[in-house]
Amino acid sequence: MQKILIPTDFSENAWNAIDYAMQLFRNKKCTFYLLNTYTPVIPSSRFMAKMIDGVRIVDAVRNSSEEGLQKTVDRIKSKFRNTKHSFETFSSFNLLVEEVKDLVDQHKIDLVITGTKGASGIDEVFMGSNTVRIIKSIKKCPVLAIPQHFDFITPTEIAFATDFNRFYTASELNPLLELANMFQATIRIVHVQYGIKALSELQQFNLNMLRRYLNGTEHYVHTVSELHSVSQTLEMFSEELDIHLLALLNYQHSYMEKMTREPIVKRTAFHTQIPLLVIPELGMDGTSNKPEEKEKEKAVSR
Template identity: 25%
Template structure:
């Protein structure tokens, strides 16, 4: 993990993300690319194609001044931080920046749930998660540390989640974290017997790892929703992080019907990391 992207909107939650990224950067000798998305209208941007419109230049200079002040933090000392200001209008384009700089991780702040309103849904954080080809770490609190020793990886053990599982295994191994896989068994038409689940898991590891060594790290839980099963299991095992595979633009896998990935990120007090399938 050598390059970390942190979208910044000057909010408290984006600073939570920046602090978490700083801790990760120090642990991994990584660089941080702090990204501010300046939303400018097409009229301002295209009025004078041959030069920057004066109004656009004003807002860019204003954002640059505010950005430099925001990045003047003690916890960023001794870390190489590159500020980037883009006049994108959609946060889905964060992935373009990540690909351009060959980044390994995006760290994003999120409000999560506030009363009955789920701010993550339809938010900038969700757009980043759905469009990112690299892992996205979603944080909602000021993390004391980023020593993710125990990770709960939600998995339905379908073949299309193998790539996400392998990417997560590789990353968490480098971080020195122990990954536990959890399958949530649901009632009614989605219920599976223990034998059916075990056959599915055996097929999964046979194709993913070509061995069954990780069978001992698999846990089956029963609950009324996948979200509750993941959260309850994570709390019971004392996890430091929840990891969730996602299809991105195509929606979530069959196991995560109903945008469970977003629900988990909304309701979890733990940080959540997503992996593209």
């Protein structure tokens, strides 16, 4: 995780995500890419103003974006004074999600960190529409969503939610292991069941392989009964065990997909009270995980 992209709209919500990132990676040499996107209204009528004090609207908005990014970098350097961190800024006339995807590809970004809305955004989606769009669109690196009012806590307790129905590749587990190793954290594998029952043969195999990957990292397996919804169950689990970060893999039929599809009334209890690390579905080489790649990895692991 040496190249980290942080979108910002210059709000305190976005600053909180930046603040968290600076503290999370305080002992690691890395480059932060700060992104601000803007989409000014282009006048299409002779009755609409094209200029503001002699400056074209598009130019004025771009200048404001570039100045905002420079002020953000200055604020970071003034507060943290970390010589291990370097910064690049990007001001783009583009839609946020499209620009994030482009920068991830162009600069081989290792991690995207974004702020999330609080409870006020619950009528849209449970983490804010932009955050969910980024999570659904980014397929090549993890996304770390930081709650609006979350104060940094060193993540020594990390939960990894899984149903064991899927084989995990090393590239998918690397972000989780890297964070755990950085902070000597305990990983708590949490399996949410609708009615407690024994694991199937496939689930047991996937659990055994997961534990092999985690060999050398302190970890425990927790099986919990579903309470009303997956999101509420994970919320309660995180509170009871004082979890500092929740990790999920995002694939078809995963917990992450279920939570984004839950009716709003079911997920009101879960608006990312703690940081959420969402890992995309990857193959052995870090690319989109195709069936044939999965079979190859199974054969190698046996």
